[in-house]
Amino acid sequence: MHFIEWYPRGYGVAFKIKEKLFETQSSYQRIEIYETEGFGKLLVLEGTVQLVEQGEESYHEPLVHPVMLAHPNPRKVLIIGGGDGGTLREVLKHKTVEKAIMVEIDEMVVEISKIYLGIDRGAFDDPRAEVVIGDGVEYIKRAEEKFDVIIIDSTDPVGPAKQLFSEEFYRHAYEVLNSEGILITQSGSVYLFTNELLDAYSAMKSVFDRVYYFSFPVIGYASPWSFLVGIKGSIDFEKIDMNRAKELELVYYDPERHETLFQMPKYVKELLEGKLKL
Template sequence: MGFSREENAFIEWYPLGYGVGFKVKRRLFETQTDYQRLEIYETEGFGKLLVLDGTVQLVEVGEASYHEPLVHPVMLAHPNPRRVLVIGGGDGGTLREVLRHNTVEKAVMVEIDEGVVEASYLYLDVAKDLLDRLIKKEEPRAELIIGDGVKYLRGSEEKFDVIIVDSTDPVGPAKLLFSEEFYRDAYERLNERGLYITQAGSVYLFTNELLDAYRNMKKVFDRVYYFSFPVIGYASPWSFLVGVKGDIDFTKVDLERAKGLDLQYYDPERHETLFQMPRYVRKLLEEKE
């Protein structure tokens, strides 16, 4: 991946010359954190844009097109998600969606880069109030830990009903989060009935990375599901992988619990449409099953 700042535009270049761009008014903030280059732009029509190492993380207008399919399908498929772990997600959007579920008693967010949390709190209208409570340790149902999610999983004795990995793309530094070893650690941290979900990159442009992650998960979890969703700001469709521990059926969700959520993008009543995948990709995923 690369990126290009043309006049009045931010363009993220994917492999094969495919680009996703936004017209921008100005750059609001830029810094080098301990882990990555962080930039925030004001766009013409999509609010503010968060960029990490040249890759688009979210735009304010439409960010729920990523956070909703990452969170609600697994939360509604689990019969009683009381304890939830979020790895990454420093902008707060994923945890915000998790806490919309009244079943949740405790949620832990482990973000390695404190700079992402601080910049998101100061500049983004995504989860500002929630981040404020987390920073002040005033959120009764959630805890923010600044640390390495890989080390946290390996060292923690806590068990969770749902684990959500909201990471950067499955290339470069984040590749460890898509390894068999990491999946085994996550499996151990799930309760007897648990669900694990991760974003897995662009269906068309990161197909090999999706295949690798899927095959690694198949070595660990009792069942693995794949689905895709169109995400604003990403090279859509975007892929997601779900690992199941125990007897949970991810093809079914609790529509009664879904009634009060008032979602914009993911439609629980059409949950089955998640599983649409280009035929050639589905054949690649299933050829060695």
């Protein structure tokens, strides 16, 4: 038995499966949990791989720690999505954090992740954490408090999640950041979602003071996987706080090699910089 997620152009990512542990249809999506042969449990939403238990840090660490370490004092963090709890867990590793709000639209993802995955490792019960069940787009529009860091841990930049990569959404996000703030979003497969990456980059550049892009190899995804970082104020994303980095126990992201994040295929870099057209 196997599970395959098909990407554009006939590219697939496959796992050998021991058994299906759970399947249901929530109000928003089909949720499946599998036991794989070599990577522990697999979370699938609407047919797309969200994470594998053994290796999920290869996604959550680069999504969280580079921006947290680049911000001089990240006290308040907003997470959009991330119902499995992995992003919240990594955010709360930072001692500077006083409050972390996670806004997840599908409560069932949170509950099923608690039962079958447990990758939050107690993060949902941390007194600094607040879980809000609701639409992240609407939350950003109506938010009255300000944040130091915003992390968009959504599904791919296609279909229902596409509005999370729009110029309108980024404008609202920019407004709820403090004067020195930073936003990060995952932005899809470098090779297979190139157009979506370019669109999101263009939308973000029209809003933020500076925008950075980087990639990272993620287990279970059509890697390399892309990430976009928007800066409000004077934060330099190429520089991180190594003193705070030494307090973290990490598996995949290496703060001492932070500069290696910015390696991007030459043609993709030229596309992003407008030197090449598709």
